[in-house]
Amino acid sequence: MRIATFNVQNLRLRHPMGRPRFDGARDDDVPQDSGLQAAALDLADRRLTAAVLAHADADVVCLQEVFDIEALDFFHDHLLRDAGGPVYPHRFCFPGNDGGGRDVALMSRRxxxxxxxxxxxxxxxxxxxxxxxxKANIPVFCRDCLMARVGELTLFLCHFKAPWPDARAAWPVRRLEALAVRRLIERRVTGDENALWLVLGDLNEHRDIREGEQAIAPLTEGFAIDLMERVSETERWSYYEPGSGRYSRPDYIL
Known part of the structure; x- marks a missing residue:
């Protein structure tokens, strides 16, 4: 079974003048991210996303920053299929806790x-x-932890708190999310040493940046194995910052 995780960055479908249109592929971090020129590139960005997923040819795809099931279905039925990607008859996207509407989602051909x-x-x-x-009644996950069982394998799909704009304040939130995922796994597999499970998603912990203990240490230290460590160091990156030229990896498969 081939499994992929991908932060598709604001996969949002709108209907200006009654016509479906994707927007939001850019974060407005730089002036070039806004205006007519950026809007004209939205579809191109989404086609590139579809091309990446088609090339991956995964049996199960875990996604972050999908706005709703309508956006996921439209992306699957039009852009992904046009790119020659697999058919994923099983698709899920539930409302989460992100104030901007960015949810986690899953597509599976199994x-x-x-x-x-x-x-x-x-x-x-x-x-x-x-x-x-x-307050005690605040949800522990900033978005969600979506659990999905595909055969004997259980997936825990996550998108943890981002370090922006205050990395110091975000650290304990992300640590609590990591502890919560670990607790869910421990409850799920109690007494079964042969249980098959994976934690996947954008955990917003850049592996190449070491400033004290990592917030996700409850998952990575003595509990799960970072599968990307098996890949050559030059191929481990999943994020590129054009401004700094830095390659990093906030994404994990554990």
């Missing part, structure tokens, strides 16, 4: 036996200590 959203879970639900100063 039957999905179980799908569970954990968007409403709190730290108290999981027996974890709440963050100081935060």
């Amino acid at each position: 039957p999905v036996d179980e799908v569970v959203s954990h968007a409403s879970l709190t730290a108290v639900d999981l027996g974890l200590e709440e963050l100081p100063g935060r």
Whole structure:
């Protein structure tokens, strides 16, 4: 089974003048990200996304930053198919906790036996200590932890809190998310040493940046294996910053 994870960055479908159109492929971080010129490139960006996924030819695709099932279906039925990608009859995208509407999603050409959203879970639900100063009824996941079982394999699809705009404030939030995912896995596989599971997604922890202990250490230190460590160092990157020229990797398969 081939499995992929990809942050597709604001996959949003709108209907200006009644016609479907993707926008949001750019983050507005630089002036070139806005205006008519940027809007004209939205479709090209989405076609490139489709080409990457078609080339991956994965059996199961875990996505981040999909706005809703309508956007996912339209992307699948039009752009991905036009790019020669596989048919994914099983597609899921549930509302999460991201204030901007960016959700996690899953596409599979294999039957999905179980799908569970954990968007409403709190730290108290999981027996974890709440963050100081935060109410107990606040969801523990900034977006969601979508659990999906495909045959004997259970996937935990995540998109953790971004370090922007305040990396120091985001660290404990991301640490709590990592603890929550670990607790979900431990509850799921209790007593089964041969259980098959993976944690996938944009965990927003750049592996190449070492400034103290990583927020996701509960997952990576003595619990799960970072499969990307098996790839040559020059091929481990998944994100490129044009401004700095830096290659990094906020994405994981554990």
